[in-house]
Structures are given as structure tokens and as C-alpha cells.
Amino acid sequence: MSDAILTLSGVKTDIAQYHILHGVDLSVPRGGVTMLLGRNGAGKTSTLRTIMGLWKPRGGEITLDGARIDGLPPSQIARRGIGFVPEDMGIFSDLTVDENLRLAALADRPSPERLDWVFAAFPALKTFLHSTAGNLSGGQKQMLSIARAVVEDRALYLIDEPSKGLAPAIVATLARALRDLKSRGASILMVEQNFSLARALGDTAAVMDDGKIIWAGTMAELSADAALQDRLMGLKLEAT
């Protein structure tokens, strides 16, 4: 888990006249879960969107598996092996659950074995396989969004706030699925505001503020230091 699958060096991104990212330096280890933390507006979602090519960086370098991907169109970045779960889930509401999954597979159809695994993680998706995705509940949509990213093996998964606005039962289902994905050796960069979930899943962590990484280290280090959490994120959690 020592070598990095993704590195960002000095990445700067502007949206219209606003400077959003001011030189992000980040390294995501292969085969581990990196949690990207920070308060609202720190630049976490912008970082994921910049990696995905949905926003073009103004400066800096992004490499995936040693090859530069900054400046490539999002479709090519996805084809290099990145699965993306956006903050708004990006579900195609007019398509069925089945069609959403089919579209996410770059092969004509997802493999049956992979689908079995997805349905074992998210049984609700099998129940509603032929229903219109727009009729799913918020939690089911999030399951579909994650299922879509993992329906084929990817080199790296970018997951943006999977637990946002969801009931504890759904968060537990998602956490189980993500833990399972992690146990298969997946490399994940995840934005999460729910610190308990972040602590449970993360191996390493990076904290952002004002468009920069202000701290990076292991999740164990951050979890153990309440003062550090408070200083970095304004959290008042009890250290464990």
C-alpha cells in the first residue's frame, strides 16, 4: 500500500472568476481508502471534480498510475479506470435501474458475477431492477450511484459524500458495501462529512481548508487526537 495510484501536485482550479483550489498536493495510496475531510466550502468536491476532468485545472499536475490525466476530457479519464460517485448522485431518473447499471459498464453488459456481488451488497437494487430510477428513495439512489461506479473493476473510485442526508439504516448498508469493496483491495478517495464513517473506513486522511490540503496522515493518527480534529475541522469529538 506504499505506492500512490493518484497524485496531485500544486493543482489550481478556477470557476468563473473565483479561485477555488489554490495548489492541492495529495497522494492516494494504492489499495487503500483515503478520506478527504474538511468543512463545507473547503474545496473537497472541487478536488474530485477536477480529478475527474469536469473542471479543468488552471495549473498543477494530476497523475493516475504515473500517467498525467489533467487536461484530458472526462470520458477519457473515466476510461483510464476511475469510477465516480458525484455528490448529487448523478442518477439518470428516466432510465431503469437496470439501464443505469448497463450504461455504467463499458463492456456491453456488466458481468453476472459482478452483478451478483452488487445485488448482495444492495438487495434493494435487485428488487427495483426494472423500475424507473427516478422513483427510488434517496438512499436507494445513493446505492445505485455507488453500484454504478463499482459495476466493473476500476483502478480508483472517487466517492463524494455517500452518507449525505441518509437514514442510519441506509448508511449502515453503504458502509458494509464500501468495507467489502475495500477488502477487495480497491483504491478509494472519498469525501465524507460523517466522521464516524470516515474513521471506520479510512486508512489515510487529508484535511482541506480554503482550497488547500492543510494536513495529511493516517486515519488512526487523526482519530486519536481530538485537539488535532478540533484544530483542523472544528470537530469536538471524543478521541478513541
Add this chain to the structure above:
Amino acid sequence: MTAAPEHAPTITHLPLSERLKPWLPILLVPVLIIAGYLAIPQTSSWLTLTVSGLAMGMMIFVIASGMTLVFGLMDVINFGHGAFISFGAFVGTSVLLALTSWTGAPSLMLNLLAVSAAILAAMAVTGVIGWGFERVIVRPVYGSHLKQILVTMGGLIVAEQMIYVIWGGTEIVILRPDTLKGAITFLGATLEKYRLVAVAVGLVLFLVMRGVLRHTKLGLIVRAGVENPEMVQALGYNITRVFVGVFVAGSALAGLGGVMWALYQEIITAQMGNEIMILVFIVVIIGGLGSVEGCFIGALTVGLMQNYVAFLEPKLALISNIALMVAILMWRPMGMVPVVKAKG
């Protein structure tokens, strides 16, 4: 922390009446045919009018099918579509005039080959024109309807003038191939042979378009791209290329419609495409934006309505299509089978 309860949803089926609701527009065509049967005294007249109306509807569908892709799916109001119809008609007519030995021969095979060659040439030329049109005129104005109307109207004028430059200002008479002239008699009704060909072409086109959009990966990408192009890109598909392809396909279908319409009218002018655009917009709107099924039902309804009303009350024929559009939009404000619901 206590364990969260399992998430185990179940499906409850809607009552039959609710499940049937989306399919109600399909009944419109048979209901109209039955109403026509009750209102028209002679069965032979009714049959003739019905087949003519369906053929007219199929023709309108062929012409409007490209528009439903471009306007309905891509949300581009392209007045240049009328010019593509005219261009298709002129290119097709030139091919047919060059193949008079085939069109004049009393052989169905040779006649159909000539028509097919004309259609392929027209589709190829209008497809290429559509590609250029998208690159130069439409691409800078995606997302702005007002600008689209202005620039594509300009494009329409330029394209019509190009027709004058290439083919001259006079109208051209094009006769149907030998075996497609005349009519057959069936149950006392007179059925023009060419109209039957139009019905067959329209049906095949409908089934192909529906099949591609509903059952292929490309169709999935197009339908998803209409709703959320950014996410489609993030899944690894080049949506710009797909949309250019859709625009080219829509333009090529206008070329096909142009050839069919030219042989239907047997006379072509540079404005012929523009003149039928009102009907095309009516069909696309009452069908529901982006819906091939809706466009098909809408076109058949318009064709039948126009024929029945012209026979029963000729003066009302002038307003029958507008009245139909008003009635359908009052019933279903989004059109009969809307596809593009997710757009704001």
C-alpha cells in the same frame, strides 16, 4: 451504538387504471379511425381516407422523425431542418432524373433500386450538411433557444439560396417510378401504390428508431445524455461526439423525408421543406419532446384528422391541426408521450 434495521423494501403494484394511463395515447389512432367510420357514410370512402390519412401520417413521421431527435432530445430548435428536407428532395430528384432508365422501366425491382439510390444519396448529402451546420451554426448556441431560432433561421435562408444557385429558381417536376404510379382497388376503396410504400417506409423507420433508442447501448447513451450529459461523460462516453451523431442522423432523416415528400407531391421547390415545418413542429410537440412513439402517434393522428376533416367539413381543415394541438396540450401539457421530463 444499536444495529440499524435492515433495509428491505418491497414493490407494491399500482392499480390497473394507473398502469394503463401512460398507454392511453396509443388508443387515440384507433378511436379516431372508429369515429371516422361512424361519421363517413360510405365504407369505401372511409377506407380510402383512412389509408390516405395513415400514409400522410407516415410521411409526416418520416419528415418529423429527425426533428424529434434534434429538438426533442437535444433541445435544439433547428429551423434549418426545413432546408435539409428541401436539399434531400433536390438531391434525390437529381438522382432519380439521372436514373430514368430505371425509373421508367416496368420493373418493381429497378424502380425500388432507383428510389433507394435517391434516398441514400439524399441522406448522405443532408447528413454531411447537418454535420457542418452543427459545427458552424448550432454548436455556439447550445442552450439558448432564442439564439438558435435566429441563427438557424439565417442558416435556412442561406441553404435555400444555395438550392437556387445549384438547381435554379424554377420548380422541378418529378414523376414517380413506373410501377409506383396508379392505385389498387381493395374492398371498393382506391389505394394509391405510393402511399402504401410510404406506410411501409414509415413503419420500418419507426421500428428501427424505437429499437435503437430503447434496446441498444447507443440509445441508452443518448437518452441518458439528454438528462445529464456531464454524468454520461464521467461514465466514459464522449457525449459531444454522440450528440453530433444524433444531429447528423436527424439531418439525414430530413433528407429521407425530403425524397419521400418529393415523390408524394411530384413537384419540388426550395421552400417545400420550410412550408411543412409547421406541421413538423405540431407533430413533435403533441407527441411529447424526444419521444419517437409520441411523434409516430402524433403524425398518424394529424394525417387522419386532416383527411377526415377535409372530407367532412373542408373549411375546418385549415384549423384542424391547430385545434388538435390545443386539445392534446390541454389533455397532456407535456405532449402525449414525453421523454424529456427531467430537464428544468
